[in-house]
Amino acid sequence: MDGAGNMQSEKSKRDFLKYVLGGGLMAWVASVVYPLFAYLKPPKQAEVEVSSVKVGKLATIEKDSGTIVRFGNKPVILLRTSNGELRAFSATCTHLDCTVQYRKDLGVIWCACHNGKYDFNGKNIAGPPPRPLDEFRVVVQGEEVFISKNA
Amino acid sequence: MSSILKKTYEWIDKRVQLETLVEFMGKKYVPVHRHSIWYYFGGVSLFLFIIQVVTGILLLLYYKGSEQLAFESIQFIMSKVQFGWLIRSIHSWAANLFILSAFIHMFSVFFERSYREPREITWITGMFMLFLGMGFGFSGYLLPWNELAFFATKVGTDIAGVLPFVGKPIMVFLRGGDEVTGATLSRFFGFHVAVLPGIFTVLLSIHLVLVQRQGMSEPMGMENVPASERKTMPFFPNFLLRDLLFWLIVLNVLAILAVFFPWELGKKADAFASAPAGIRPEWYFMFMFQTLKFIPAKVLFIDGEVLGVLLFGAAGLLWMIVPFWDRKSSRGEKSRLINYVGLFVVVYIIIFTTLGYVL
Ligand code: HEM
Numbered sequence A: 001m002d003g004a005g006n007m008q009s010e011k012s013k014r015d016f017l018k019y020v021l022g023g024g025l026m027a028w029v030a031s032v033v034y035p036l037f038a039y040l041k042p043p044k045q046a047e048v049e050v051s052s053v054k055v056g057k058l059a060t061i062e063k064d065s066g067t068i069v070r071f072g073n074k075p076v077i078l079l080r081t082s083n084g085e086l087r088a089f090s091a092t093c094t095h096l097d098c099t100v101q102y103r104k105d106l107g108v109i110w111c112a113c114h115n116g117k118y119d120f121n122g123k124n125i126a127g128p129p130p131r132p133l134d135e136f137r138v139v140v141q142g143e144e145v146f147i148s149k150n151a
Numbered sequence B: 001m002s003s004i005l006k007k008t009y010e011w012i013d014k015r016v017q018l019e020t021l022v023e024f025m026g027k028k029y030v031p032v033h034r035h036s037i038w039y040y041f042g043g044v045s046l047f048l049f050i051i052q053v054v055t056g057i058l059l060l061l062y063y064k065g066s067e068q069l070a071f072e073s074i075q076f077i078m079s080k081v082q083f084g085w086l087i088r089s090i091h092s093w094a095a096n097l098f099i100l101s102a103f104i105h106m107f108s109v110f111f112e113r114s115y116r117e118p119r120e121i122t123w124i125t126g127m128f129m130l131f132l133g134m135g136f137g138f139s140g141y142l143l144p145w146n147e148l149a150f151f152a153t154k155v156g157t158d159i160a161g162v163l164p165f166v167g168k169p170i171m172v173f174l175r176g177g178d179e180v181t182g183a184t185l186s187r188f189f190g191f192h193v194a195v196l197p198g199i200f201t202v203l204l205s206i207h208l209v210l211v212q213r214q215g216m217s218e219p220m221g222m223e224n225v226p227a228s229e230r231k232t233m234p235f236f237p238n239f240l241l242r243d244l245l246f247w248l249i250v251l252n253v254l255a256i257l258a259v260f261f262p263w264e265l266g267k268k269a270d271a272f273a274s275a276p277a278g279i280r281p282e283w284y285f286m287f288m289f290q291t292l293k294f295i296p297a298k299v300l301f302i303d304g305e306v307l308g309v310l311l312f313g314a315a316g317l318l319w320m321i322v323p324f325w326d327r328k329s330s331r332g333e334k335s336r337l338i339n340y341v342g343l344f345v346v347v348y349i350i351i352f353t354t355l356g357y358v359l
């Protein structure tokens, strides 16, 4: 073998080593980092799939009032207007996630966090909320009041 | 007795050469001038951090970091454990004093231009510690699992979530899910007592070693004062003793606050209750929070919140890299711009914090 060929093969040997070591290092880093990140990502909890919940007897729900009702793992606000009509909306403020409440004195749905206001149709009328509250369906069967997802 | 002490000292000294350590500390001189008082706030922050570590570990002996037990365990600490109320009150008050003291320390360093070459790394580690301190406060705030903290955490993490692209994953990472739940509490607990203290300790060590090795920076223009007129004092023992005196004062203030204004616990968080009035972040987040309220919902086509978060992010970054753009101070020239920037930031923070409480 001549000198040049020798050097050539030395170089390719070195390159080979470089790739093996570099590749190995990368594979090692990936095999540490990937599981780590995957671990940090919380697993999707099986959502409590509810399509409808029973709230209670119609007679027990006062006129001109609002109550928070548990809908699966989300809060829903059930309103009863002064003329007896029932309405339900998601109680999660569309601004930054606080839970809203009914303010009898103002006649609005109110969010205490940043003074956001919604009307009886769940429409955002004042303050920072950018969107209306999602509406739910209220069904009265005999005496019982049910809330269900708006299809 | 003293001969036993002396013998012990000599025994250790023979093995680990304490002499050099004492010499190392004694070689540092602290400049004495009319702004010397500001040098104490770094030490005060250190002292308060040590208090946090000690009281935090004490709380850990009874605290339970879960949705069902967190609130109850703190009730237990406050009503059944002897002096439990005091330990918790100290931890809560010292947390606030710590942030206050760190802020004062940061501004004094800024106005003195002590961040200038060669102390860039000291400044940057300090800034990271301040951010971590705020992280300590934010995560600790949730641990009692009360109503105020529950909604403040919802709002705080939701604000992180408004950022384009990275926002949602960050929010889910912080919350341990899509909502603030017991999973969030577990995460915050882990951050608060393990992740943050670990990182903080590393940064603190770098910070302190640098301060010790590089010595204290002198005010700008000191080079022009003839050496005979420059006054200094040795760090060890002279300055250290003064430090200790200052710590004693802080300890007294802390004791008075903790005893006479015991920290409240409030009502247990309930995911199915409406947010109560008076939801607000801790005071050191107030100026940012208040700014967000003033930005309209939409500026051009950008969401107000997104704009606010991005602006504060950019401002924070600029502030953190000041040693690199303020070349003038590194050359020893006094830059007026820095005074104006610093003054603007101080006034801004004071005004917006005040507005947050009076509006
Ligand atoms: C290694 C250090 C620390 C440990 C082990 C620790 C541990 C704890 C524990 C167990 C709690 C829950 C008990 C309670 O809420 O009263 C707590 C709460 C808290 N921590 Fe820490 N902590 C440490 C450092 C810090 C630091 C440096 C700060 C500074 C900002 C801080 C701020 C808070 C706050 C604001 C609370 C809530 C207090 C309350 O409302 O009860 N902690 N910490």
Ligand code: FES
Binding pocket: A093, A094, A095, A096, A097, A098, A111, A112, A113, A114, A115, A116, A127, A128, A129
């Ligand atoms: S979270 Fe409801 S107004 Fe901001």
